[in-house]
Amino acid sequence: MNTQDLIARIKDNDDKVRADAWLSAGPVGAPAVKPLAEVMANGNLEVARAAKHALWKIVRHVGRPGADAEKKPVLAELIALCGDDQPTAVRREVLWMLSEISGDESIDTVAGLLSNDELREDARMTLQRIPGDKSLAALQAGLAAAPTDFKLNIVQSLRQRGVKVPGAPCRKLVPTKKTKVRKGARVDT
Amino acid sequence: MRRKDRKVPRRTFLKNAGAAAGVAIGFPRIVGSRVLAAPGRAGANDRLIMAHIGVGGMGGHHLRDMVARMKQGQVQIAAVCDVDENRLRAASETAGPQADVYRDYRYILERKDIDAVVIATPDHWHAVQTVHAAECGKHVYVEKPACCTIEEGKAMVAAARKNRISVQVGSQGRSQPEAYLAYRYLANGAIGHIDKVTCFHYPSPVDKKPVPDSNPPPELDWDLWLGPLRWRPYNKRYCHGTFRWIMESGGGEIRDRGAHVMSCAMWWMGADGTGPVTVEATGTVPTRGLWDSAVEMDVTYSFKNPDWVLTWNQHPDNAVPAEERKEGEDKIIRPGYGAVYHGSKGTFTHWGGDGGTWAERKAREWVPPPGAKDVYESPGHKEDWFEGIKTGKKTIMNIEAAVGVANLCILGNLSLILGRKLEWDQAKQAIVGDEQAHRMMGRPQRHPYHL
Numbered sequence: 001m002n003t004q005d006l007i008a009r010i011k012d013n014d015d016k017v018r019a020d021a022w023l024s025a026g027p028v029g030a031p032a033v034k035p036l037a038e039v040m041a042n043g044n045l046e047v048a049r050a051a052k053h054a055l056w057k058i059v060r061h062v063g064r065p066g067a068d069a070e071k072k073p074v075l076a077e078l079i080a081l082c083g084d085d086q087p088t089a090v091r092r093e094v095l096w097m098l099s100e101i102s103g104d105e106s107i108d109t110v111a112g113l114l115s116n117d118e119l120r121e122d123a124r125m126t127l128q129r130i131p132g133d134k135s136l137a138a139l140q141a142g143l144a145a146a147p148t149d150f151k152l153n154i155v156q157s158l159r160q161r162g163v164k165v166p167g168a169p170c171r172k173l174v175p176t177k178k179t180k181v182r183k184g185a186r187v188d189t
Numbered sequence: 190m191r192r193k194d195r196k197v198p199r200r201t202f203l204k205n206a207g208a209a210a211g212v213a214i215g216f217p218r219i220v221g222s223r224v225l226a227a228p229g230r231a232g233a234n235d236r237l238i239m240a241h242i243g244v245g246g247m248g249g250h251h252l253r254d255m256v257a258r259m260k261q262g263q264v265q266i267a268a269v270c271d272v273d274e275n276r277l278r279a280a281s282e283t284a285g286p287q288a289d290v291y292r293d294y295r296y297i298l299e300r301k302d303i304d305a306v307v308i309a310t311p312d313h314w315h316a317v318q319t320v321h322a323a324e325c326g327k328h329v330y331v332e333k334p335a336c337c338t339i340e341e342g343k344a345m346v347a348a349a350r351k352n353r354i355s356v357q358v359g360s361q362g363r364s365q366p367e368a369y370l371a372y373r374y375l376a377n378g379a380i381g382h383i384d385k386v387t388c389f390h391y392p393s394p395v396d397k398k399p400v401p402d403s404n405p406p407p408e409l410d411w412d413l414w415l416g417p418l419r420w421r422p423y424n425k426r427y428c429h430g431t432f433r434w435i436m437e438s439g440g441g442e443i444r445d446r447g448a449h450v451m452s453c454a455m456w457w458m459g460a461d462g463t464g465p466v467t468v469e470a471t472g473t474v475p476t477r478g479l480w481d482s483a484v485e486m487d488v489t490y491s492f493k494n495p496d497w498v499l500t501w502n503q504h505p506d507n508a509v510p511a512e513e514r515k516e517g518e519d520k521i522i523r524p525g526y527g528a529v530y531h532g533s534k535g536t537f538t539h540w541g542g543d544g545g546t547w548a549e550r551k552a553r554e555w556v557p558p559p560g561a562k563d564v565y566e567s568p569g570h571k572e573d574w575f576e577g578i579k580t581g582k583k584t585i586m587n588i589e590a591a592v593g594v595a596n597l598c599i600l601g602n603l604s605l606i607l608g609r610k611l612e613w614d615q616a617k618q619a620i621v622g623d624e625q626a627h628r629m630m631g632r633p634q635r636h637p638y639h640l
Binding site: 015018026045049053061092100121129131157172178182183 | 278288295410476478606607608609624625633634637
C-alpha cells in the first residue's frame with residue numbers, strides 16, 4: 001500500500017476499510033506522516049481518529065528493534081510537525097510519539113515548546129522520557145527560563161531523572177481543591 | 190448435590206481479651222492506629238478509622254460494605270472523597286453524618302486520625318494515590334489492577350515496604366471459599382503436574398455511540414479525574430465506568446478481569462514473585478470510537494524454571510468452557526470467564542475469579558487424604574487486610590503479588606500495541622532488547638498528580 005492508497009482508505013466512509021487501512025499503515029512509513037497529520041484535522045471525527053491511529057502505527061512499526069533506518073526519516077517528519085503551522089492537537093500527539101522513539105534529534109524542537117502555554121506540559125513530559133544528557137540539559141535550561149507557575153513542573157521532571165533541585169518543594173501532597181458538597185448531604189429525590 | 194458448608198474462620202476486632210488493653214468488653218475505643226500498639230500498627234482492639242477515595246461503582250460497593258462493618262463496630266468511616274459532586278453527595282448520605290466530604294483526596298491523607306484508605310478510583314490513579322497514601326502512613330485497600338505501568342508497580346512496592354503499610358489489592362477472587370478448595374485440590378497434585386493454564390474471557394465491548402469531545406458536566410472536576418494522565422478534552426465516552434475500555438486507563442478486559450483470573454493462576458501455580466520470559470499478543474481492536482482496548486485477544490506468556498505457559502484468550506462466549514453447575518447447585522453467575530488448568534493427569538476448570546469464584550465439582554468434593562498439604566484460607570478479603578494491618582502479616586493479595594499480576598496485563602497490552610513479542614527480565618523487572626517498549630514501561634505524569 002502506498003501513501004495515496006492509505007489516505008484514500010483512511011478517508012473512506014466504511015469503518016472496516018478505515019480500520020484495515022490504519023492497521024496496515026506501519027510499513028508505509030515516513031512519506032505518510034505529513035499527509036496523515038493533515039487528515040487528523042479532518043472534520044469527520046472517525047476519519048480524524050483513523051488518521052491518528054495510522055500515525056501511531058507507523059511510530060510503533062519504526063520503533064521496533066533494528067529499524068533505525070526507517071525510524072530516522074519518520075523522526076524528521078514528526079519534528080517538522082511540531083511547528084507553529086500545525087494545530088495544537090496534532091502537535092500534542094506528535095510530542096508523545098517523539099517521547100517513544102526520539103533521541104537527541106528532537107530535543108531542541110521540543111525544548112522550544114516549553115514556552116508554549118498549551119503544549120509546555122506535554123513538552124516537559126517528552127523531555128523527561130527521552131533519555132540522555134541532552135534532554136536533561138534541556139530540562140535544566142528550561143527550569144532557568146520557566147515562569148514561576150511552571151518551575152515546579154520542571155523540577156518534578158528533574159527529580160524523576162535523578163536530579164534534585166535544592167529549595168524546590170514537592171507539591172504533590174498539597175491539597176488544593178475544595179468541594180461544594182456539605183457534610184451530611186442528602187441526595188435530592 | 191450441594192457442596193458442604195464450610196466454616197470460614199472470621200476474626201473480630203472486639204476481643205474479650207480487651208482487658209489486657211484496658212478496654213471494657215462491648216465498648217470499642219475509637220483511636221488512631223499510631224496511638225496504640227506498635228508504631229504504625231493498630232492494636233487488636235482498635236476500631237480502624239477509614240476513608241474512601243473514589244465512591245462510584247466499586248467504590249460505592251466498598252463504602253456500603255464498610256458501613257455494614259461500621260454498624261458491627263469494626264471500623265469508623267471518617268471521610269469520603271470523589272471528584273464527581275453527585276457521587277460525593279450520594280456517598281455522604283450512605284456513609285453517615287460523621288463522615289467528612291472531600292473532592293481532593295490529599296485532604297484525607299494529611300489527616301492524622303485516619304488509619305486506612307480504600308482507593309476505588311479509575312485505574313490510572315491507583316499507583317499515585319497508593320504511593321501518596323503510603324507516604325502518609327495510611328494502610329491501603331486499592332482496587333485492581335494495581336497499576337497501569339511497570340514503573341508504577343515498582344513505585345508502589347517500594348512505597349509500601351519503606352512505609353511499612355499493609356496493602357490489599359482488590360483481586361478478591363483469592364479470598365473466595367471455592368478458591369481455597371481449588372488451590373488445595375491443585376496443590377496436592379490432583380491433576381498432576383500442570384504445564385499450561387488457559388484463561389478464557391468474552392470480548393471487550395466496542396463503542397457503538399461515539400461522540401465528539403465536549404465540556405465536562407458541572408459536577409465533575411475533569412482535571413482531577415484525569416489526574417496523572419496527559420491532558421485531553423473531556424469526552425462523555427471516557428467516564429464513568431467506560432474508562433475500562435480505554436488503553437491508557439482501564440486497558441480493556443485483560444486488565445479489568447485478567448487481574449482477577451490471572452491472579453488465581455499465579456497463586457495456584459505458586460508463581461507469585463515470578464514472571465514470564467516472553468509475552469506475545471495478537472488481537473482485534475475497535476474500528477471506531479474512543480475505546481481502543483483489544484476486542485478479541487490472545488496472549489501467550491512463557492515461564493521458565495519451572496516451565497509452563499499461561500494464555501489469556503478473549504473470544505465470544507461460544508469459545509468458552511460450558512458452565513458445570515447443575516440443578517440444585519449454586520448458580521455460576523458469571524460463567525463467561527475463568528481458566529482451565531492442564532495437568533499430566535487431567536484438567537481442572539474454574540469460572541469467575543473475582544467477587545465469585547466457582548470451582549469444578551471434583552475440587553469442591555475432593556477429600557484430602559492423610560498427609561495432604563493445606564493451603565492458606567482467607568477469612569475474607571477485607572478481613573485478611575485488617576489482619577495485615579493489625580499484625581503486619583502479608584495480605585493474600587499483597588502489593589508484590591498484585592503488581593506481578595498487573596505486569597502480565599500490562600505486558601500483554603504492550604505486545605499488542607507494538608505488534609511484537611516482548612522479552613521480560615524478571616530479576617531486572619524490565620523489558621529487554623526493545624528500546625521503545627522499555628520506554629513504555631513508564632509514562633510521565635501530569636504535574637502535580639505524580640508519584
